[in-house]
Amino acid sequence: MTADRPPAPAFEEAVGARIAAARLWAVHQAPYLASAVFALKPVILEPALDEDTGEPVADPDFRAFPADTRWNLYVEPGTVLATPVEEVGWWMLHQVGHLVRGHAARSPVRPEAGQEMSHAAGAVRDEEAHRWNQAADAEINDDLEAEDLRGPAGVVSPKELGLPANRTAEEYVPMLDVLAQAMGRGGRALAEAIDCGGAVDGQVRAYEDDGSGDGLTRLDQELLERSIAAGIQDRISTRSEVPSGWRRWAEDRLLPSVNWRARLGAMIRRGVSTVAGQVDFSHRRPSRRAGAYIDIVPPSMVRAVPDTVLVIDTSGSVTNDVLNRLLAEVTGIIEGVAGPNRRLRAFCCDVHPHPVQVVRRAGDIKLVGGGGTDMRAAIAAAMALRPRPDLVIVLTDGETPWPEQRPAAHVVLCLIGDGGHAPAWASVARVPADPPRRVPAKGES
Template sequence: MTGPGQDTTMERFAAARLWAAGRVPYLASALFALTPLVHDTAPPRLPADEHWNVHLNPGMVRDTPVPELGWWLIHQVGHLLRGHHARAEPYRDPEHRLRWDRAADAEINDDLGDGPAEAISPETLGLPDGLLAERYAELLDLIDVPPHLAACGRAPFTGPSTMTALERELLTRAVAAEIEARGTAPGGWRRWAEATLRPEVDWRTRLAVLIRRGLAQAAGRVDYSYLRPSRRAAAVPSIVLPALVRPVPRVAVVIDTSGSIARTALDRALAELDGVLRAAGHRRIEAICCDARAYPVQRVRRAAQVDLVGGGGTDLRPGLAAAAGADLVIVFTDGDTPWPERSPRPHAVVVCLFGDRGSAPPWASTVRVPTDER
């Protein structure tokens, strides 16, 4: 579309973008990175495509107040920064796509406030704030969405790519850094900035790295032993020389069996431990179940073979004391236990914490294991 109508559309778009930048200055860089595309087939609510093109319907732009246009621009920038286009991949089929669109709107709009009456938010849905779109999508299966609430919709087509993937990534990180530097953004945006600048490593990856590091440190300790005489002794038959030996690391697993840990989460973590140890060539572990006392050591070849016994209160100090002779100690717990003031061994201790409430001692490496992981 060309001519005076387009000029009016672009002028109102520019005014809306200035209004939005004044409302949320920490998103100004993202707002001014949008490329407007004007065409009569664009749906309302200024949908944006994954290439940072925002699609403007001249009639809608003409008839909508500038502050409302600015609100929708902030909303669309939220979709782009939070990667909703890529995250929508599991919801491609029409049956689930509307549910995803509504869920993605709810993730963004809990921080915006003062939105149009038809905008979806956790409050209008009767759902809690601060959840990710994936969680809202699950909850939307359980409720009836009021008919007057509509998702913001999708762009009718994908416009030209005006930025490379690297440029989009750099822009996203720049916006996250701006949010952190200002410190005045709503909580949802601050959490997003933290996750963007310091992404959390998957717990399986971190567990594998820590276990392999502990095994490598233990295997790297060599000493002299007369159990295997040195081959150099053959030159002097009357003298027996010791040889350097590399011991097989002892791995002990202390399992909190007090009853406060979900069995499904514990089974998942033990299965992951099995895989890491097998990949490292380790064939035997010493498992110690512990509630308020340590139960007899179980020497098994697979973590799944452990007989989980216990069910009383929680105090893992006896279990750690029982594991004191091991080179690598792995603890599975929710952290609701007293800890020794010092590490029971000078070697590696890895604490796998279930949930997000408990804590590990400062002398241990920590892995957070989500209890609600699908």
């Protein structure tokens, strides 16, 4: 299926009318997404015609009305004419969800440069991409179900699968893996292989090759997202109903920026004070009441100095310059809380953890590694250290899987850049990958 030429004129009017009706239906069902629905740009593909009747034939590969990251909605004439208006409108809201929630940027799928993913559901697809598509669908469909908008047959439904509500795609991935394995042993499939297009994983499909849909620029998308978030907040302030997933997205989208250094410092100090608040008896310093005893030296209460381990993601997606800058920030904070010249254990990790380094300064840490990343291995390695750390500080861009269970130690996560994700059990401070340079003061060189 290509977009080399427009559909036959006989179908254009009917296709346009069906899309217009679907837009109005979608806007009526979710008015807080009206501007997003109208921002979708339909790109009409060449129809597949029946050899005998000349009528357009529906193509099941386009049943989801796939979109790309430029907000182009790819419409196959036979499919749209064979699909009820309400279902077309449902898919419009679904694709808006992928685009506004930034699923393409959050996708763990990273094919090699120039690799093109197959569009056909029957073709061999990367399993990671397929599962991410389903998990992203679950995140969106959960909110559509909250509006009593049930999806078409075959789509992933958290409610029908018995999955918890109000979770992110990153949280749904491991849940769907477990369900798929269990259902596979019974000879059943978790859900149909539906491809939502580049909007879900950022990869270019074959039907986009002609470049006919210019779509929205990044600035246009930024302004549109802010407008949608502000509209949702306005509805919330008037006590109008908005699904919880869209509420959280709007709050995060309009959250004012904070001083990341102050937040990072507060997170580390809070972690240090949490474990340092544990006290115990020690004979290393006699009790002030020792004079009241004969032949007995009672212990005194002491506050433990937390054992801190620093984990550095050296997978290659974060530059050494950024890591060195953050290492100086982090070790400076630790020194201010726990005291100067204190030894610190640190280790680098990509797919596997590297040997532990015992250092006194950030400059003593040697950054080693490269390639992929798996912070599950890093957290497991930190918990296996003896003595086991009280506090674990992780420097990463978050493009990695995380342990499902909360580790025994308190974890502070320095999430570098705008992408990536963090586990629910970690204290998170998001830091810029490339902060703006400081303007020299007058008299400075």
